[in-house]
Amino acid sequence: MIILENTKIYASFSAKGGELQSLKHKKTGLEYLWSGNPEYWGKFSPILFPIVGGLKDNTYYFKDQAYTLPRHGFARDREFKVDQISETEILFTLEHDEESLKVYPFHFRLGLRYQLTEQGISCSYEVANTGAEQLWFSIGGHPAFAVPLTEGLTYTDYYLQFNKDQQLVSNKIHHDLIDDETESILLKDGQLPLKHELFYEDALVFKQLQSDCISIKSRKDTHGLDFQFSDFPFFGIWSAKDADFVCLEPWCGIADGIHHQQHLEQKEGILSLNPQEEWTRNWKVTCF
Template sequence: MIQLENEQLTATFSAHGAELQSLTSKTNGINYIWDAKPEFWAKHSPILFPIIGALKNNAYTYGGNTYELPRHGFARDQEFEVEQISSTELLFTLRADENTKKVYPFDFVLGLRYTLSVDGLRSAYEVSNPGDTDLLFSVGGHPAFATPISADAGYTDYQLIFNADEELTFFEIADNLISDKTDTLPLKNKTLSLTHELFYNDALVFKTLNSDKITLKNTVTQHGLDFHFEGFPYFGIWAAKDANFVCLEPWCGIADGVAHNQRLEDKEGIITLAAQQQWSRSWEVKLF
């Protein structure tokens, strides 16, 4: 376990998947990250790369060849190199090798840079193309924030507050793929109260979210967090069935549509990075 720490916060990470494991306030003792109970979902905050969501038939074609990838790609199951920049900054790095090229025929360097601040954590995705041809990829986050139940507060005492949305239009999921069918959730004062039933049909997937900040707040304890994100054209909100957490997922990419032709270059949301170029996006969480 690798640790970042300052006077206010402690964060722990694993080199396996470059995964954030905990983010704890020294002031109130709260760990804001889901504790990965295996009976619900044994992850904390997996990295989604080089795809997000599922591929149609779990496969794609590129350059005349067919390749298979599991849902959300392979980065979350890889061992990353670790560089401790300082007591408050870490850099995890994953590079293409002969094994990744069997399922993903590209040269790449994927960096995950975590920086601890006075009141939160910044997570940055840094992608480089060291090759001499285009790199096609998607990348995104899947952090699970704990919504602990107490004698005073239940799951429905948690709210998601959107800074720029009056209602939420989401795309329904069919066999792990994005359907053409949409539904709309009304918001009251830009606020959605959490219920377990919201996620019984899988994630809520958004292509037109206007907000760049979502606040998760416990209305009884008044504790929570502000989740800031910019430059992510897609967003997912999810929880495992009846589990006491919620995932806020900023995505540069999305699962295949039900009618997709399986060509990687035609995949919705795919990013094309030219040879010898770099790309980055980040999200940040502020605790209260």
């Protein structure tokens, strides 16, 4: 386990997946991240790369060749190199190798840079095209936050506060693919009350979210968190059935649509980088 800490925040990580696995506030002793209980879901905050969500038949085509990838790609299950820059900053890196080239024929470098802030943590995704041809990719976050945060409260004591939305439009998921059918959710004062039933049919998936900050709050407690993100065109909110967490997932990319023809360059939300180009995005958690 790899540790970062400052006077107020403690965070721990695994080199497998470059995954954040604990985020604690020292003064209150509160753990803000999900426990990773494998009875429900054995991950904490995986990276989604080089795809987000599922592929139709788990297959995509590039230059007339078929490739197979599991849902959310392979990076979350790979061992990252570790470069601990300071007591409060760390960079995990993953590069293409013989195994990755069999399923994803691109030369890349993926960096996950974590920096502690005064009251939380910042996570930056850094993608570089290290090859001689165009790089096609999607990327996203999947951090799971503990709900309830405080002992004695329940899941339904909490709500999500959206800073800019008063109505959400969620695309249905059908066999891991994005359906054309949508559902509208009206918010009162920008608030979505949490209940386990919200996620019984899989994640809530948004293509037109206006907010760039979603907070986890409770009227019965002063503790919660702000989750800030920008320039992520898609967003998912999910929990395993009846589990005490909620995932806030900023995405650059999305699962295949039910009508997708499976060509990688035509995939909705796909990004591309020219040779030697670099790209970055960031999300941040502030604990209170």
